[in-house]
Amino acid sequence: MSFFNLKGGFIENLPKIYAMYTGAFLLFFALMAILEQYGVKADTIGILFVAFTIVIYAGIGVLSRTTQLSAYYLAGRQVPPVFNGMATAADWMSGASFVAMAGGVFMSGYPYLAFVVGWTGGYVLVATLMAPYLRKFGCYTVPDFIGTRYGGNFARILAVTVLFVASFTYVTAQINATGTIAARAFQIPFEVGVWFGLSGILICSMLGGMRAVTWTQVAQYIVLIVAYLLPVFWMSISQGFGIIPQFAFGHAVERIMELEPILGVGTQLAQEKIAGLSILTTLHATPKEGAMAAWQFISLAACMMLGTASLPHILMRYFTTPSVRDARSSVAWSLGFIFLLYFTAPALATFSKLQLLDPNMATSIIGKPIADVMALEWIQKWSSIGMLAVRDVAGDGILHINGFFIRPDIIVLATPEIAGLPYVISGLVAAGGLAAAMSTADGLLLAIANALSHDLYYKVINPKAETRTRLIVARALLLVIGAGGAIVASMKLTGILGAVAWAFCFAMSGLFVPLVLGVWWKRANRPGAIAGMAVGLGVGSWYLYMVFNKLMEPWIGLDHLRFGIVGTLASLIAMVAVTLMTKEPDQEIQRMVDEIRIPRGDAILSDTH
Amino acid sequence: MTTMDIAEREKHWAKTRRLMIIHLVVWFIFSFVVHAFVTPLNHINFFGWPLGYYFAAQGSLAVFVIQLFMFVKQQDNIDREFGVAED
Numbered sequence: 001m002s003f004f005n006l007k008g009g010f011i012e013n014l015p016k017i018y019a020m021y022t023g024a025f026l027l028f029f030a031l032m033a034i035l036e037q038y039g040v041k042a043d044t045i046g047i048l049f050v051a052f053t054i055v056i057y058a059g060i061g062v063l064s065r066t067t068q069l070s071a072y073y074l075a076g077r078q079v080p081p082v083f084n085g086m087a088t089a090a091d092w093m094s095g096a097s098f099v100a101m102a103g104g105v106f107m108s109g110y111p112y113l114a115f116v117v118g119w120t121g122g123y124v125l126v127a128t129l130m131a132p133y134l135r136k137f138g139c140y141t142v143p144d145f146i147g148t149r150y151g152g153n154f155a156r157i158l159a160v161t162v163l164f165v166a167s168f169t170y171v172t173a174q175i176n177a178t179g180t181i182a183a184r185a186f187q188i189p190f191e192v193g194v195w196f197g198l199s200g201i202l203i204c205s206m207l208g209g210m211r212a213v214t215w216t217q218v219a220q221y222i223v224l225i226v227a228y229l230l231p232v233f234w235m236s237i238s239q240g241f242g243i244i245p246q247f248a249f250g251h252a253v254e255r256i257m258e259l260e261p262i263l264g265v266g267t268q269l270a271q272e273k274i275a276g277l278s279i280l281t282t283l284h285a286t287p288k289e290g291a292m293a294a295w296q297f298i299s300l301a302a303c304m305m306l307g308t309a310s311l312p313h314i315l316m317r318y319f320t321t322p323s324v325r326d327a328r329s330s331v332a333w334s335l336g337f338i339f340l341l342y343f344t345a346p347a348l349a350t351f352s353k354l355q356l357l358d359p360n361m362a363t364s365i366i367g368k369p370i371a372d373v374m375a376l377e378w379i380q381k382w383s384s385i386g387m388l389a390v391r392d393v394a395g396d397g398i399l400h401i402n403g404f405f406i407r408p409d410i411i412v413l414a415t416p417e418i419a420g421l422p423y424v425i426s427g428l429v430a431a432g433g434l435a436a437a438m439s440t441a442d443g444l445l446l447a448i449a450n451a452l453s454h455d456l457y458y459k460v461i462n463p464k465a466e467t468r469t470r471l472i473v474a475r476a477l478l479l480v481i482g483a484g485g486a487i488v489a490s491m492k493l494t495g496i497l498g499a500v501a502w503a504f505c506f507a508m509s510g511l512f513v514p515l516v517l518g519v520w521w522k523r524a525n526r527p528g529a530i531a532g533m534a535v536g537l538g539v540g541s542w543y544l545y546m547v548f549n550k551l552m553e554p555w556i557g558l559d560h561l562r563f564g565i566v567g568t569l570a571s572l573i574a575m576v577a578v579t580l581m582t583k584e585p586d587q588e589i590q591r592m593v594d595e596i597r598i599p600r601g602d603a604i605l606s607d608t609h
Numbered sequence: 610m611t612t613m614d615i616a617e618r619e620k621h622w623a624k625t626r627r628l629m630i631i632h633l634v635v636w637f638i639f640s641f642v643v644h645a646f647v648t649p650l651n652h653i654n655f656f657g658w659p660l661g662y663y664f665a666a667q668g669s670l671a672v673f674v675i676q677l678f679m680f681v682k683q684q685d686n687i688d689r690e691f692g693v694a695e696d
Contacts, residue, residue, distance in 0.1 A: 105666075110647070113665035117640060120670045124636040127677050128629045132684075246667070250657025257659070285662040287647050294645045297665075301640055323695045325685055332677035339674050346666035520626075597622055598693040 011078055018083075021056075022222050028052060029226075033424045042423040043187070049427035050185040050434055053223055054200045057216045057438065064208035064215050069467055070607040072209030072474065073140040073450060075320040077607055079214055084326075085333025087214045088317040090221035092119075092338055094170075095177025095437035096500050098224060101342070102415075103408035105349035109282040111297060116342050118301035120335060122308025127331035130309055131318040133519040135327035136596045138603025139319060141447070142312040142511065143455040148605065149518045150529040151589065153460050158533040160451045162510030163312045165537065167444045168485065170311075170503035174441035175201070175482075175489040181434045191490050197434075198486045201441045206475050209450070210320060213442045220435035221337065227432020228341050228412075232348050235419040239361070241351055249347040252354045256284045259357050263366055268402040274389050277405035284353065292557055299557070303564040307504025310511040313440075313447035324599035352415040356404075363418055370399050378417035382410060445485070449477040467608075501561040502544070509540030509567025513575050521579075522593045528579030535574035540567025621691040628687065632680050639669040 010017075032045050070076055079087065097119070104112040139145040143163060147156030175198055182200075183193030204216040232245050242248030260266065260283055270279045287293050308314065317334075318327045355363040365373045370392050373379055382388040389405040392398075412433075416425040453474035458465055465473070513532045517524040540563050546552040548560040558565055584590075592604055643650065647661030655663050688694035 110662060110665065113662075114644075117644070117665055117669050120673050121636060121640045124632060124673055124677060127680055128632050128636075250655065250663070252657075253659070253662065254654075254657045285659050286651065287661075289648060294647065297644050297647075298641045301644070305640065325681075325688070325695055328684060329681045332674070332681050335674050335677055339670055343667045343670050594618060597625070598618070598691075599688050599695050600693045 011080065014080065014083055018218060018222065021219060022226075025223060025226065029424065029428060032427060033422065036422055036424050042426070045424060045427045046185045046430055049431040050182065053431045053435060057219060057435075058200065058203040060216045060219055061204035061212045062207060064212035066208050066211055067468075067471065068608075069470065071211045072471055073319075073454065074607060075209075075211040075214045077320060078322055079320040079330075081321055081326045081330035082333050083218050084214070084317060084321055084330040085337050086221040087217035088314065088330070088334035089337035089341075090217040090224060090435070090439035091317055091443035092314060092334070092440070093224065093341055093436050094174055094440040094500065095181075095433060096173065097341065097345075098228065098433050098436035099177065099412055100409050102345040102348040102352070103411035105346050106353055106411045107278060107280065107282065107406075107408040109284050110287045111282070111293070111300075113346065114297045114300040115304060116345065118304025119308065120338060120342055121301065122305035123331055123335040123338070125305060125309035126314070126318075127328055129516050129519065130315060131331050132324045132328045132599065133596045134315060134515075135318050135321060136324050136599060136603060138605040138607065138609075140454050140605075140609070141451045142315050142515070143451050144459075144605070145518065146511075146514060146529065146533075147455060147459060149589070149592070150514070150524075150526040150585075152526055155526055155529050155533070156455050156459060158530060158537075159511065159514070160455050162506065162533055162537050163451050164448060165541075166311065166503045166507035166510070167313060167448045168481075168488075169499050169506060170313075171441055171444040171448070171481075171485045172488045173499040173503075174437050174444060175485045176492070177437035178434060178441060179486075179489060181430055181437065185430055185434075194486050194490045197438070197441075198482050201438050201445065202478060202482050204438070205442050205446050206478055209471075209474065210316075210446060213446050214317075214320060216442065217439045220439040224432040224435040224439075225337070225340055227428045227435070229344060231416045231421060231425045231429060232344055232351075234421055234425065235416060236347075236351060238421070239351070239355065239363075239419055245347045245351060246343055249350045252350045253285050255358060256350065256354055257286065260284065263357060263401045265401055268400060270402055270405075271393055272391070274405050277387075277389055277407050279402050279405055280353075281402075284350070296557055299562050299565055303501070303508065303562050304504055306508040306512050306568060307564060310507040310515060311504070312451065312507070312511070313443040315515075316447055316450075317443070348415060349411065352411055352418065355415075355418050363420070365399055366401055366404065368399055370397055370403075373399050378414055381417070382406075382414060388414075441485075445478055445482055448481050449474055452477050452481075502563075505540060505544070505562070505564030505567065506537070508564040509571060510537040512536075512568055513571040517575060517579075519593070519596065522590050523579060523584050524575070525579050525582055525585045525589075527582045528575045528577075531578035532571045532575030536567045536571025539570035540564060543567065617691060621687065621693060624687045624690075625684065628680070628683055632676060635672070635676055639664070639672045643669065 036045060066072055134145055137145055143156050143159035146159035175194060178197030179190055179194030182197045183190045205213050236242055236245035266281050266283055321327045321330050355361055357366050358364050359367050373390055387407045387410050391403040393400055393403040413429055457473050458470055510533050514529045543566045544560055544563040547554050643664045650661035651659035653660040
């Protein structure tokens with residue numbers, strides 16, 4: 001019935017449809033800008049932005065409804081590589097990437113760039129080691145690959161367990177971010193915002209599964225990238241930094257390095273503690289000396305990379321392309337689209353910092369009289385909600401570097417205001433943050449629910465289930481898991497970033513080794529894979545528990561954000577050792593591995609299985 | 610499904626593996642090696658950026674993007690050479 005079912009027509013018209021959509025979104029932005037000029041209040045503009053985009057996503061979700069397994073699990077295997085690239089980029093870039101990354105670079109300087117490197121470099125592993133082979137395999141879910149390649153329900157269930165632990169840790173952070181933004185835009189309590197956000201997320205995924213999530217994620221990518229880039233370009237041009245900020249921020253870095261010793265960054269320390277806020281003490285571009293600092297950078301980047309290549313909600317996006325070649329090229333496109341945001345974040349952080357520090361700029365606040373600083377609108381706005389604080393530390397009425405407290409998360413939102421851009425930009429940024437959090441939450445919820453409905457319910461509990469029953473179970477599970485995520489999110493257990501880094505470490509501890517060896521080592525067998533997953537997840541979790549609760553000193557600086565290194569090493573040793581001690585897999589499995597290594601030919605598993 | 614003989618398969622896989630290793634070496638250098646030498650690299654000025662900082666903020670990322678588009682092309686050439694590319 002929906003126009004998504006037009007034979008071939010929709011796929012061929014994709015570029016046109018999304019170009020029109022982008023045009024409509026920009027038009028909406030222009031309309032909001034005009035409304036602002038006519039005196040419409042900032043709050044109203046914020047509500048309109050968030051409501052308008054949610055209605056569009058929900059519309060796409062409803063139009064993409066389906067009753068077919070292959071559409072629900074694989075988007076019908078007809079997503080062109082460029083569009084799958086956009087969908088993956090939205091799936092990938094979470095609320096943390098959008099909201100917290102530039103703030104992290106602003107506040108923590110060079111060491112934080114390990115996230116930027118890690119969250120991009122992981123795609124090289126995805127493309128060379130995993131995606132094309134999993135696509136040839138034709139699985140619905142990542143545990144589906146483990147279960148079929150190694151055989152047996154036990155291996156399958158273990159893979160589902162790892163997936164659940166990693167993805168659930170991650171999804172609570174995303175539901176939390178969605179709730180925060182919805183709560184702020186509609187001025188409702190956070191607890192209500194969480195449920196409101198969840199209903200938006202579910203409308204996008206429940207009716208159409210992977211197909212609906214794919215087409216909403218493409219729409220969400222467009223909103224989030226426009227919302228991220230437009231303010232940065234606008235600020236860069238209006239402040240005279242250059243037309244293309246990403247190419248121009250070298251001199252701003254140089255200037256910050258010049259100013260740091262003068263202003264006392266790193267030498268003037270905080271004289272009081274304010275919960276959630278910090279002052280600038282880390283140098284912008286100068287890392288600490290020594291092998292330990294380098295190891296900290298490298299080990300964090302490695303965790304994020306191996307985690308990327310093991311996260312099921314990312315890998316499953318590559319099951320939806322028409323061919324193996326498309327899966328490969330789609331990874332390259334994904335990284336290209338992700339790159340657009342990630343190489344902008346350091347530019348944003350640098351310019352934002354320079355605007356505050358450089359006494360030659362009209363926007364600077366450090367070294368200015370505190371009375372003047374307190375009169376600034378953005379300072380008043382953010383300090384009234386406790387996101388920022390100004391203190392007269394020297395008692396001379398002048399704002400010193402250690403008298404300026406800020407919550408790093410607000411940098412992306414506050415930067416346009418510091419530069420004096422109109423409010424419409426803030427509305428746009430809120431819509432972008434919401435798109436980023438919703439799209440990631442959608443992908444994660446679907447990954448969990450699909451693994452439970454396909455691998456646990458259909459493959460293990462009730463292999464005779466009809467298509468209709470399977471889809472009902474899949475949707476019911478989405479609801480249950482979404483609700484579970486919202487309940488955990490409303491308890492506010494961890495900060496956004498902590499939970500995200502843990503998800504990566506869990507995924508790599510349990511899945512990286514069995515996935516890679518499943519393709520690249522024909523000899524790898526079931527007992528080995530079981531040992532690899534169980535030992536990896538077990539040792540990783542044990543190490544996290546011990547280090548996080550300070551029951552043990554971290555080994556060579558591997559703190560709780562980096563426990564994946566320990567888990568993955570344990571997993572590798574266990575899997576290789578047990579495989580070599582047990583007999584090689586039978587001929588049929590070995591032939592299967594041969595088949596996934598060449599692109600031509602049918603997938604191992606048909607599109608309805 | 611495919612009627613490739615075993616020797617051909619092995620050759621195709623050997624080439625595929627070689628390509629994978631080359632790309633992972635490049636990946637390793639730009640993921641880890643350059644960042645291990647950030648302090649000496651920072652003494653070099655690259656259009657205003659200290660070079661070590663530049664790699665972490667932009668350079669390594671750009672290398673990853675470029676290498677992946679090259680990888681797609683190269684692997685496709687291997688598949689075509691052995692007649693196992695999809696039509």
